[in-house]
Amino acid sequence: MDTRAQTPQDFAIGVSVLLVTIIGVLAFVQGSAVGVYESPDVQRNQPIADRAATYLVENHSVEGTRNFIRYNTSGGINESLNEDSSELDNLKTNAGLDVATERRVNPRVNVTVVNASALKAGTRDPAVDSHGQRLAWGPDAAGRDNVASTTRVVKLTNATGQCDPVCWLVVRVW
Structure with missing residues (x-):
């Protein structure tokens, strides 16, 4: 019997939330950082x-x-x-x-x-x-x-x- 408490669905949801957060942060920082280089x-x-x-x-x-x-x-x-x-x-x-x-x-x-x-x-x-x-x-x-x-x-x-x-x-x- 597997003693882990994490199911494959939990893993998929966690990775999805992590990726959406990283993409959102990069999109926000990239837009605000463009003015720094101008x-x-x-x-x-x-x-x-x-x-x-x-x-x-x-x-x-x-x-x-x-x-x-x-x-x-x-x-x-x-x-x-x-x-x-x-x-x-x-x-x-x-x-x-x-x-x-x-x-x-x-x-x-x-x-x-x-x-x-x-x-x-x-x-x-x-x-x-x-x-x-x-x-x-x-x-x-x-x-x-x-x-x-x-x-x-x-x-x-x-x-x-x-x-x-x-x-x-x-x-x-x-």
Whole structure:
């Protein structure tokens, strides 16, 4: 006669509870530990990228429309960003992105319009307008680490051949 008090059913239930507990703990810890490995620069700059993208869309949209950006017109995004400095200082000031303190410098911002054909090809190369101008403003973000990025789906007015059917307005901050 077997003197053990544990039946096979007890063993199966115990192992199941143990496995569910271990899997639950690992899933919880993995989700909360991901933020530890993300750069604090990205965490700090993500809201800045969001604010800049929202500012550009809200202030350059055609009246009464959503995400239909004035491009080559008076007060359009092209005119506004072309008149700005190479560091997009006016954009940073108008959008409230000046966050400099004694220990913190102002962020660097890059704004790029990516057309549908580039997206289809799997790249984020800037679109080119009918005059051969690349639709990218600010310092280049290529090769940078810890870049926060925000994307808005938009269409452009007066940009023949661009944004068919849509473009991405990509704002990068580092």
